[in-house]
Amino acid sequence: MLCKEESVPQVALLPNVQACPSGLVGGKMQVSLQNIRKYFGAVRANDGISLTLAPGRIYGLLGENGAGKSTLMKILSGYHKADSGRIELDGRRANLGSPADALASGVGMIYQDPLDIPAMRVLDNFLLGRDAKVVLSRTTAAKALLDQACKMGFHIELEACIETLTLGERQQLELLRLLSLGAEVFILDEPTTGISAEQKESLFSSLRKLSEEGKTVILVSHKLPEVQELCHQVFVLRRGKLVGQADIPCPTEQLVRMMFEEVPSRQKRRSLVRPEAALDLHGLAVSTERLQIKDMDLQVRAGEVFGLAGLEGSGQRLLLQACAGLLPLAGGRIWLAGQDVSRWSYHRRRDKGVAYVPSGRLEEGLVAGLSLMEHVALASPQRGLVVDRRFFTQETQARIDHYRIVGRPETRVEALSGGNQQRSLYALLREDLRLILIEHPTRGLDVRSAEWIWELLLRRVEQGTAILFASADLDELIERSDRIAAFSGGVMSRAVAASETSADELGRLIGGER
Amino acid sequence: MNRERLLRGIWPVVPVVAALIVTGLLLAAFGVSPLDGFGAMLQGAFGDPTRTLSVLAFWVPMTLAASGLVVTLTAGLWNIGVEGQIVMGAVAASGLALKLDAPRGVLIPLELLAAMVAGALWAGLAGILKTRGKVHEIFGGLALNGVAIIATNYLISGPWQPPEGGTFRGTAPFPAQAMLPLYGESRLSPLSFLIALVVVIGVYLVLRGTYPGLRLKGLGKNPRSAFLLGVSSEREALLAMMACGALAGLGGAVRVLSWFDSLRQSISGGIGYLALMVVMLAGFRVLLLPLITLFFSAVLSGSITLQLRTQLHSSLGGILTGVLVLLVLMFGDLRQLTGRASGAKEEPADE
Numbered sequence: 001m002l003c004k005e006e007s008v009p010q011v012a013l014l015p016n017v018q019a020c021p022s023g024l025v026g027g028k029m030q031v032s033l034q035n036i037r038k039y040f041g042a043v044r045a046n047d048g049i050s051l052t053l054a055p056g057r058i059y060g061l062l063g064e065n066g067a068g069k070s071t072l073m074k075i076l077s078g079y080h081k082a083d084s085g086r087i088e089l090d091g092r093r094a095n096l097g098s099p100a101d102a103l104a105s106g107v108g109m110i111y112q113d114p115l116d117i118p119a120m121r122v123l124d125n126f127l128l129g130r131d132a133k134v135v136l137s138r139t140t141a142a143k144a145l146l147d148q149a150c151k152m153g154f155h156i157e158l159e160a161c162i163e164t165l166t167l168g169e170r171q172q173l174e175l176l177r178l179l180s181l182g183a184e185v186f187i188l189d190e191p192t193t194g195i196s197a198e199q200k201e202s203l204f205s206s207l208r209k210l211s212e213e214g215k216t217v218i219l220v221s222h223k224l225p226e227v228q229e230l231c232h233q234v235f236v237l238r239r240g241k242l243v244g245q246a247d248i249p250c251p252t253e254q255l256v257r258m259m260f261e262e263v264p265s266r267q268k269r270r271s272l273v274r275p276e277a278a279l280d281l282h283g284l285a286v287s288t289e290r291l292q293i294k295d296m297d298l299q300v301r302a303g304e305v306f307g308l309a310g311l312e313g314s315g316q317r318l319l320l321q322a323c324a325g326l327l328p329l330a331g332g333r334i335w336l337a338g339q340d341v342s343r344w345s346y347h348r349r350r351d352k353g354v355a356y357v358p359s360g361r362l363e364e365g366l367v368a369g370l371s372l373m374e375h376v377a378l379a380s381p382q383r384g385l386v387v388d389r390r391f392f393t394q395e396t397q398a399r400i401d402h403y404r405i406v407g408r409p410e411t412r413v414e415a416l417s418g419g420n421q422q423r424s425l426y427a428l429l430r431e432d433l434r435l436i437l438i439e440h441p442t443r444g445l446d447v448r449s450a451e452w453i454w455e456l457l458l459r460r461v462e463q464g465t466a467i468l469f470a471s472a473d474l475d476e477l478i479e480r481s482d483r484i485a486a487f488s489g490g491v492m493s494r495a496v497a498a499s500e501t502s503a504d505e506l507g508r509l510i511g512g513e514r
Numbered sequence: 515m516n517r518e519r520l521l522r523g524i525w526p527v528v529p530v531v532a533a534l535i536v537t538g539l540l541l542a543a544f545g546v547s548p549l550d551g552f553g554a555m556l557q558g559a560f561g562d563p564t565r566t567l568s569v570l571a572f573w574v575p576m577t578l579a580a581s582g583l584v585v586t587l588t589a590g591l592w593n594i595g596v597e598g599q600i601v602m603g604a605v606a607a608s609g610l611a612l613k614l615d616a617p618r619g620v621l622i623p624l625e626l627l628a629a630m631v632a633g634a635l636w637a638g639l640a641g642i643l644k645t646r647g648k649v650h651e652i653f654g655g656l657a658l659n660g661v662a663i664i665a666t667n668y669l670i671s672g673p674w675q676p677p678e679g680g681t682f683r684g685t686a687p688f689p690a691q692a693m694l695p696l697y698g699e700s701r702l703s704p705l706s707f708l709i710a711l712v713v714v715i716g717v718y719l720v721l722r723g724t725y726p727g728l729r730l731k732g733l734g735k736n737p738r739s740a741f742l743l744g745v746s747s748e749r750e751a752l753l754a755m756m757a758c759g760a761l762a763g764l765g766g767a768v769r770v771l772s773w774f775d776s777l778r779q780s781i782s783g784g785i786g787y788l789a790l791m792v793v794m795l796a797g798f799r800v801l802l803l804p805l806i807t808l809f810f811s812a813v814l815s816g817s818i819t820l821q822l823r824t825q826l827h828s829s830l831g832g833i834l835t836g837v838l839v840l841l842v843l844m845f846g847d848l849r850q851l852t853g854r855a856s857g858a859k860e861e862p863a864d865e
Contacts, residue, residue: 347746356742364742369735370728378732379743382725389723428743 028055078102108178168199278466307481558819575765582761590734595655597786603763606632633763641755
């Protein structure tokens with residue numbers, strides 16, 4: 001057990017910590033998940049997961065993106081309903097139909113973006129979730145809130161507006177709210193993303209206090225050092241299944257191996273890399289509120305497939321969007337086939353042969369309300385003024401056949417299934433492309449469709465098209481790329497040859513090794 | 515299934531009937547038999563050729579503005595500034611009518627062209643405020659409406675005031691060759707009527723089968739995706755605004771060059787706002803537009819007769835149209851009401 005009592009935060013502490021009312025009282029709750037299944041279409045998000053959680057302990061839930069962690073926790077917190085399986089709280093079957101149900105049963109979840117109401121004041125937000133009484137007693141509630149905050153070592157300003165608080169403060173507030181509503185089990189989904197170091201310490205010490213009081217804490221995280229620091233025990237999920245558990249401390253390598261299964265060696269894909277550069281990045285800098293990429297260099301050659309690993313939000317998407325011309329550069333230059341396109345708009349780069357395949361489908365990429373045929377017409381170069389319906393209906397039918405889309409030219413895209421929407425995005429790509437930028441090329445596709453999509457992509461690669469793609473699937477990265485680099489906190493690691501790397505090495509790169 | 519189709523077919527009529535009932539009750543409450551009341555309105559709108567022509571003369575500019583608004587609506591824009599665009603069109607046409615001495619065959623095309631350009635520029639201003647300044651088109655449009663009216667008042671009372679002195683009511687009447695040729699003694703210009711018909715059909719065809727129409731559709735339904743598919747959102751939004759402004763400006767020209775014979779204080783008479791209501795009713799069904807504008811025009815003309823006959827104020831016509839719009843918006847789409855929206859599929863959680 002690694003519980004650093006010394007590392008109590010200075011900033012967030014109230015001066016009168018000793019004057020706090022004493023003792024948290026709470027029942028202890030045994031949580032048991034039995035054979036939980038949850039499918040989203042063909043995707044098995046949770047495929048028969050069973051685990052038991054004892055009170056007074058801090059658990060880590062590990063797994064790569066898409067392993068099913070969030071789904072499992074959303075089921076436990078009543079946000080999703082499991083397709084099958086059983087949840088027992090203290091040996092009694094619990095029917096958690098909604099987050100409110102779950103909270104009434106003692107299970108509370110703090111989401112990555114806390115579910116508070118930005119324009120409201122702290123106290124009002126605290127009152128909001130409380131038992132419906134017509135008259136709200138603000139003074140009683142204020143006292144309750146301050147007492148709780150004091151016990152946890154948080155500093156709370158009752159009259160502050162939520163929107164002026166930092167993410168960390170909102171998290172603390174949410175924690176207090178759940179605590180005051182009688183939560184016994186606390187689920188935190190990636191709680192340390194976007195909060196300061198002091199707030200992290202403050203959060204961890206409060207979580208330790210909770211566990212000492214007999215509460216159960218579940219930490220969903222990719223960050224192994226934090227898990228090592230805080231947790232007593234970890235569960236590892238992979239592709240919807242529980243694949244391992246370990247007591248902490250446990251060697252990090254072992255955890256990584258459990259998270260990313262050993263990749264079977266495959267026959268090497270024939271390299272189609274050509275000598276000439278397709279994409280050249282010099283000192284690239286991109287800056288958003290959450291993340292920055294600084295001074296980055298990269299060269300992708302014609303016919304090369306370059307894979308980007310990394311946890312979601314580490315910078316891969318920024319890079320792809322910057323290359324597509326969707327994000328302004330804060331510095332540096334982008335060369336496309338020997339031409340400086342740094343200041344070119346998205347549409348100009350598109351005409352020059354750059355394609356961007358986003359990960360959202362109906363959010364960005366497809367237009368709900370338009371038919372497939374209309375999409376094809378919209379994405380094709382304009383010919384004359386009048387849209388030639390007959391021509392595009394034939395053209396669309398050809399692409400539907402080619403990409404194996406279950407649909408008709410006149411089908412509206414929102415009526416297609418997720419996998420068919422994904423295939424439609426590829427069907428909209430133009431013929432001659434120099435560079436394809438893809439986010440999660442096959443997310444949500446079954447194995448056979450994924451194979452087919454890559455086959456079609458590789459045909460383009462044979463023509464000299466370069467592909468730069470981000471994926472959360474290490475198999476896909478290793479199998480499809482020529483080279484791979486990982487992003488961590490906006491910094492790109494060294495690039496490794498896909499044929500020589502291993503899941504272990506990628507795991508370390510994802511974890512921040514340069 | 516068949517019953518459902520029947521229901522869907524008659525659905526648009528339901529709010530119309532309901533609005534008539536509400537207005538009928540209102541009439542009854544004031545002691546007027548609803549049948550007499552509606553009869554008076556009908557009489558007032560179509561009782562004799564002069565009245566019918568007057569209804570049509572009012573119909574022309576409203577139809578022009580409404581056709582323009584369908585374009586902006588398709589692009590997902592609420593061009594409330596249409597009122598100001600009508601006014602600016604009227605101002606531009608009046609300027610030429612007052613100042614340019616040219617034969618009719620030259621002057622009238624110039625007037626119409628100037629009105630379209632002025633309306634388009636005025637709409638473009640709201641469009642630029644929207645795309646570049648991030649000012650929502652509703653607020654930008656409202657502000658520009660105010661400015662347009664102030665500009666008219668300034669011109670009437672200042673530079674363009676009649677020689678006998680400023681009255682704040684209007685400019686001096688235009689010379690005959692500046693006016694659109696009118697049908698008999700009426701205020702209807704057959705030319706403008708033809709133009710309006712051509713515009714409706716043109717807008718229908720453009721939105722239905724051309725690239726600009728398709729781009730606007732994409733833009734209106736999902737700007738982000740449309741952008742990624744290659745639609746230049748900023749340019750298309752601006753063009754949609756300007757197209758609408760041009761048609762509204764044309765409507766303004768028709769107002770000053772046929773309905774009136776000079777630039778007046780309230781030159782539009784709220785036609786832009788009426789056109790907005792028309793478009794709310796018609797949605798994207800362009801071919802319904804002329805019918806709805808005809809209905810509005812008839813009701814508003816008819817209510818004047820209603821006032822003369824029953825001493826009820828003519829604003830009752832406004833109430834009828836207003837109630838109608840409210841009811842249509844309330845009843846909405848049948849499919850939405852019955853909640854049989856497709857696409858309610860569960861998506862995988864983002865992990």
